[in-house]
Amino acid sequence: MLSFTEVATATNNAAWNCEQSKNGEWTCLNQGQPSQEAAQPKVITTKKAPQAEQPAVATETPARQPEPAVTQTTPIPASVQQEPAIQQAGQPADEKPAESVAVNPRKPRVTYAENQKPVTDETSPERNKPAATAVAKNPGWTCQSGTGANGNWNCNLVGPDPKGEAQAVADTETGTTWLTPAYDRQQERIFQTLRGEFEQDPWQNCSSWSAKKRKIKGTAGPTRDEANTDVLSDFSEVFEGEILNFAGNVDLNRADQHLSADKASYDSVADTMDAQGNVIYSEDTLALASDTVSISLGKDEARIRQAQFIEAGAPLRGTAEVMYRDNKSLSRYHEATFTSCPPGNQDWVMHASRVKINRESGQGSAKNAWLEFKGVPVVYTPYISFPVDNRRTSGLLAPTWSNTERNGFDFAAPFYWNIAPNYDAVITPRYMQKRGEMLRNKFRYLTESSQGSLGAEILPDDQLRDKSRYSATFKDNTRFTDRLTSATNLNYVSDKEYFNDMNNALGFQTNRFLPSTSYLNYSRPDFAISGGVNHYQSVDKTITDAGMPYDILPRVNMSLGHNFDNMPLALAMENQYTHFYHTDLVNGQRLNLAPSVSFPLESSAGFFIPKITGQYTNYQLTNRTAANQPDNISRFLPIFSADTGMTFEKQLDIGGSAYTHTLEPRLFYLYIPRKDQSDIPVFDTAAFDTSFYSLFRENRFSGVDRIQDANQITVAGSSRFIDAATGLEPLKISLGQILYFQDRTVNLPGVTDQTSTTSNFIGELSGQVTNHLSYTAGAQWDPEANGFARGLAMLKYRNQPDEIFDVGYRYRRNTPNDQSSFINPLNNVTTQTAVGQTISQTDVSFRWPLAAGWYGLGRWQYSFNFGKTTESFIGIEKENCCWRLRVIGRRYINGATTTDILAPDAKPENAVFVQLELKGLTGFGDQVDKFLQRNLNGYRPASYFED
Known part of the structure; x- marks a missing residue:
C-alpha cells in the first residue's frame, strides 16, 4: 500500500x-x-x-x-x-x-554444454x-x-x-454463441507464428489432393543430448554459476529446441527452464505458445497453461487450458480444442475435456468430445481415438450408409483391429432394413515371403429371399525365392445374384463370371514355366450351365527362347498343356507345341524378319456328346511369315517451326495351309476384333483350338510429324488393309466361310496437340457392304489432376460373325452385347473447376440407335486443407438385373451418394473416390500422387 x-x-x-x-x-x-x-x-x-x-x-x-x-x-x-x-x-x-x-x-550471450557451468559473454555492461x-x-x-x-x-x-x-x-467479441469462431483473431495470429517455427510448413500443399505431401520428421535424440545451448537476451545475470536469469527478448536454441520469451530462468543443474511473457517453444514436430511455461529440458517434461500448440506430424493444431508434457512422445491436454485445418480456417473443430497424444504409438484420444462443423455442433462422443500420423491403429472406422430400392436403409460400421505389425482385420457389422443383419470380416497378413487376405461375410437370414447368404475370398502372393513365386485368388458366393443384391449402386457386379485361380511360377533368363488351375462361378442369372466356361485343371505353360549375339538368329518354343473340365460338355486334354526360328535383320533404316513356326496340337477327348467322333485328334500346321518395313525421315519447316516428318511403309506376308478343324472342340478360343494391329497377327483367333488358313499380305504404312522443339507428335496417320489370295474356311462354329478378297480398310489418326490436349480417330470401311463397319473419335484433355475432359463417339456395325463382346476404348472395360446389334453411342466425362475450390464431375453415355441414356452420373467435389466433400447422383441400368440393357423397356435406377472426409479425423459416407477411379477416365486417387 x-x-x-x-x-x-x-x-x-x-x-x-x-x-x-x-x-x-x-x-x-x-x-x-x-x-x-x-x-x-x-x-x-x-x-x-x-x-x-x-x-x-x-x-x-x-x-x-x-x-x-x-x-x-x-x-x-x-x-x-x-x-x-x-x-x-x-x-x-x-x-x-x-x-x-x-x-x-x-545483447549478452550465454553458452554452455552438458555437465558444464554457464559462461557469460560479457561484451557489454550488465x-x-x-x-x-x-x-x-x-x-x-x-x-x-x-x-x-x-x-x-x-x-x-x-x-x-x-x-x-x-x-x-x-478486436471485439460477438454476443452470440452460434457460429462463433473457436479461435479469435489474436489466437490465429499466434498460430501463424507457431507455423513459422518449422522449416517446412506443416500444411504445405494441403489444399490440393494431388500435391506431394512430405511428412515432417523429428530430430534424433543423441543430436539434442550432445548439442550446446545458446541463449541471447537483453539482460542476464548468473547466480553461483548455476542459476541464470534472462530478461528482454530471450532467445534459446539447442539442437531442434527453440524458446523465445520476455523473461526466462534456467537452472543448469536441474536442467529446467521457466519462462514468462509471450513464450514460444518448439521442438521436433511440436510448437506451442503460452504466457508461462515450465520445462524440464533433460526429461522432455513441461507444464503449460493457456497453451496453443501445433503438432506438425499430423498436422493438428489446438488450444488447452493446461498442457502437460510427460515425455518426448506423450502429451496431455485439459479442456482442449483441436483441428487439422490450417491457421485461418476453422471449418471443423473438435472440443474435448481431455486429450492425449502419443507420438510414439502414433495415436491420439479424446474424452467427452464434440465436433463442430462450420460453427454448428454435429456429433458428440464420450470417447474417440484418432491417428496423429500414417501408422495403423485399432478403432472404429468411418461408418457408411445409403438408401436403395433393393435393401432400404443400409448402414455399416467397420471396426479396424490392428492385431500385430504384420496382421490386421476389419470387422464390419451391417444392417439392411429389408434384409436383416450381416457380418463381414477381412483379415490381412504380411510375412517375409507372403502377403494376402482372407475375407468372409454372412447374412444368416435374408428376409426378402428367406435363406442364408454368404461369400468368401482368399488372396495370396508368395515369393519363395527370387525365381519361384505363387499367386492365388479364390472366390465363392452362395448364389448368382449375391453381388447384385449385396453391393450398393456404386459397386454392383459387372462381370458375368467369378474367377478363382492359383498358379506357381518359375522364371530365369530364356526359360519360364508356370502351372495352376482356373475355376469359374456364374454370377449372372441369365447364363445357363451349358454357357459356363471350362474349368482348367490344370494348365502348364513353358516358354523357351534365345537370341544369339553374333548372328541374326532367334530360337523360341511355346508349349502348353491344359486339362479342360465341364459338367455338360465334352472334356479334354490339350497339348500344344510351337517351336519357331526367326532371322531378324534390323537397322535404323528398316527391318526384315522371316519366321517359321511348327504348330503341333494333340487332343485327348472324353464325354463326347455325338457318336462316331474320334477321341484322339492331332493337328500339325507349318506357319510362315515375313515382316518387313522401312523408315524415311525428312526435316520440314512449317510456319516457322521445325518438324521431323517420317514415312514408314510396312508389308507382312502370312501363309498357313488349310486344314479342316471342325471336329476339334472349342475350349477357350474366340475371334479377335479387327484393328490396325490385328493386320499383323499370325492367327486371328485368341486360342489354339483354331489356327486360321492364310495366304495373304498386309499392305500398311504410317506417317508422323514430330515437333523438333517439344518432342510432341501432333499428327500420326496409319493406313492398312489385308489382301487375301484365298477364301478363309477355318472358322468358329456357326460362322460361315469368308470369301472377300480384302479385309476392311483401316485408317487411324492420332496426335498430341499440346502437353494436355490429344485426339484419336479411326474408321474401318467394309468394301463388301460398301459402308463403315467401325468408327471411333475421341478428344482428351488432361491437366492433372484438376482438369479432365473426354468426349468420344463410337460406332460398331455388328453381324452374326462378330464376337459378342467388345472393349470400350474410353475406359478399357469389357462390355457384353448381343450378337447382331449395332452400337452407336457417345461418351462424355469430365472433372472441371467451377469456383471457390469447387469442381464439377460427371459422365454421360447415350445410345443413338436406341435413343436412351445407358449410364450417367453428375456430381460436385471440393477439397481444402481440412475437409473433402463429394456428392454424386447416378442414373444407370443394372446389367445384372436386366437381360438386355439396351431394350426399350429396360428400367433405369437412380442413386445419390455423399462422402465427407474430415482430414486427420474421419470420413463419412460411401467411398465415392473408388467409384470415380473406375468410371471417370483419367481420375486418380489421392494415394497416386503421394511419395
Whole structure:
C-alpha cells in the first residue's frame, strides 16, 4: 500500500498523473509546473495489488527517458560495470537522478554444454534487474461513452497525440454463441507464428489432393543430448554459476529446441527452464505458445497453461487450458480444442475435456468430445481415438450408409483391429432394413515371403429371399525365392445374384463370371514355366450351365527362347498343356507345341524378319456328346511369315517451326495351309476384333483350338510429324488393309466361310496437340457392304489432376460373325452385347473447376440407335486443407438385373451418394473416390500422387 506521505503528496498535487500496474506498483508523472523539465517516472513499490475497482489513470510517456536499471539481487562481479540507476522509489519527485547516461547495450550471450557451468559473454555492461515495470499500453486515445445527463465522452491519452492519424481498432467479441469462431483473431495470429517455427510448413500443399505431401520428421535424440545451448537476451545475470536469469527478448536454441520469451530462468543443474511473457517453444514436430511455461529440458517434461500448440506430424493444431508434457512422445491436454485445418480456417473443430497424444504409438484420444462443423455442433462422443500420423491403429472406422430400392436403409460400421505389425482385420457389422443383419470380416497378413487376405461375410437370414447368404475370398502372393513365386485368388458366393443384391449402386457386379485361380511360377533368363488351375462361378442369372466356361485343371505353360549375339538368329518354343473340365460338355486334354526360328535383320533404316513356326496340337477327348467322333485328334500346321518395313525421315519447316516428318511403309506376308478343324472342340478360343494391329497377327483367333488358313499380305504404312522443339507428335496417320489370295474356311462354329478378297480398310489418326490436349480417330470401311463397319473419335484433355475432359463417339456395325463382346476404348472395360446389334453411342466425362475450390464431375453415355441414356452420373467435389466433400447422383441400368440393357423397356435406377472426409479425423459416407477411379477416365486417387 502507499505510505501516508506518498498519498498526501499525490492528493495535494493535482498535477500528478499516476497509473497502477498489474503487480500492484504505481507509476506517476509530475506535471504541476509547465516551466519545469519533462517529468520523470516515479516508481512506487506497493505490498499489495490494488482492488479491481480502483480507476486506472493514463500515463503520458516522455519522448526520451532512460531505461530502468536492473536491481542486483546478488553481488555483481567487479569486471561488470553497473549503469547508473534512475530515480528510486523514495526519491522526491522534483529531484533528478544523480547521473543520466544514454545507454545502447549489446545483447549478452550465454553458452554452455552438458555437465558444464554457464559462461557469460560479457561484451557489454550488465544491467540491473528493474524494481518495477510500467504497464504496456497502445499509444493513442482511449475513449468510453460518458454516463449521466450530459453524456460526455471519457477519454484518456497514452503517448503523443496522433492528431487524427488512422489507428488499429481492437478486436471485439460477438454476443452470440452460434457460429462463433473457436479461435479469435489474436489466437490465429499466434498460430501463424507457431507455423513459422518449422522449416517446412506443416500444411504445405494441403489444399490440393494431388500435391506431394512430405511428412515432417523429428530430430534424433543423441543430436539434442550432445548439442550446446545458446541463449541471447537483453539482460542476464548468473547466480553461483548455476542459476541464470534472462530478461528482454530471450532467445534459446539447442539442437531442434527453440524458446523465445520476455523473461526466462534456467537452472543448469536441474536442467529446467521457466519462462514468462509471450513464450514460444518448439521442438521436433511440436510448437506451442503460452504466457508461462515450465520445462524440464533433460526429461522432455513441461507444464503449460493457456497453451496453443501445433503438432506438425499430423498436422493438428489446438488450444488447452493446461498442457502437460510427460515425455518426448506423450502429451496431455485439459479442456482442449483441436483441428487439422490450417491457421485461418476453422471449418471443423473438435472440443474435448481431455486429450492425449502419443507420438510414439502414433495415436491420439479424446474424452467427452464434440465436433463442430462450420460453427454448428454435429456429433458428440464420450470417447474417440484418432491417428496423429500414417501408422495403423485399432478403432472404429468411418461408418457408411445409403438408401436403395433393393435393401432400404443400409448402414455399416467397420471396426479396424490392428492385431500385430504384420496382421490386421476389419470387422464390419451391417444392417439392411429389408434384409436383416450381416457380418463381414477381412483379415490381412504380411510375412517375409507372403502377403494376402482372407475375407468372409454372412447374412444368416435374408428376409426378402428367406435363406442364408454368404461369400468368401482368399488372396495370396508368395515369393519363395527370387525365381519361384505363387499367386492365388479364390472366390465363392452362395448364389448368382449375391453381388447384385449385396453391393450398393456404386459397386454392383459387372462381370458375368467369378474367377478363382492359383498358379506357381518359375522364371530365369530364356526359360519360364508356370502351372495352376482356373475355376469359374456364374454370377449372372441369365447364363445357363451349358454357357459356363471350362474349368482348367490344370494348365502348364513353358516358354523357351534365345537370341544369339553374333548372328541374326532367334530360337523360341511355346508349349502348353491344359486339362479342360465341364459338367455338360465334352472334356479334354490339350497339348500344344510351337517351336519357331526367326532371322531378324534390323537397322535404323528398316527391318526384315522371316519366321517359321511348327504348330503341333494333340487332343485327348472324353464325354463326347455325338457318336462316331474320334477321341484322339492331332493337328500339325507349318506357319510362315515375313515382316518387313522401312523408315524415311525428312526435316520440314512449317510456319516457322521445325518438324521431323517420317514415312514408314510396312508389308507382312502370312501363309498357313488349310486344314479342316471342325471336329476339334472349342475350349477357350474366340475371334479377335479387327484393328490396325490385328493386320499383323499370325492367327486371328485368341486360342489354339483354331489356327486360321492364310495366304495373304498386309499392305500398311504410317506417317508422323514430330515437333523438333517439344518432342510432341501432333499428327500420326496409319493406313492398312489385308489382301487375301484365298477364301478363309477355318472358322468358329456357326460362322460361315469368308470369301472377300480384302479385309476392311483401316485408317487411324492420332496426335498430341499440346502437353494436355490429344485426339484419336479411326474408321474401318467394309468394301463388301460398301459402308463403315467401325468408327471411333475421341478428344482428351488432361491437366492433372484438376482438369479432365473426354468426349468420344463410337460406332460398331455388328453381324452374326462378330464376337459378342467388345472393349470400350474410353475406359478399357469389357462390355457384353448381343450378337447382331449395332452400337452407336457417345461418351462424355469430365472433372472441371467451377469456383471457390469447387469442381464439377460427371459422365454421360447415350445410345443413338436406341435413343436412351445407358449410364450417367453428375456430381460436385471440393477439397481444402481440412475437409473433402463429394456428392454424386447416378442414373444407370443394372446389367445384372436386366437381360438386355439396351431394350426399350429396360428400367433405369437412380442413386445419390455423399462422402465427407474430415482430414486427420474421419470420413463419412460411401467411398465415392473408388467409384470415380473406375468410371471417370483419367481420375486418380489421392494415394497416386503421394511419395
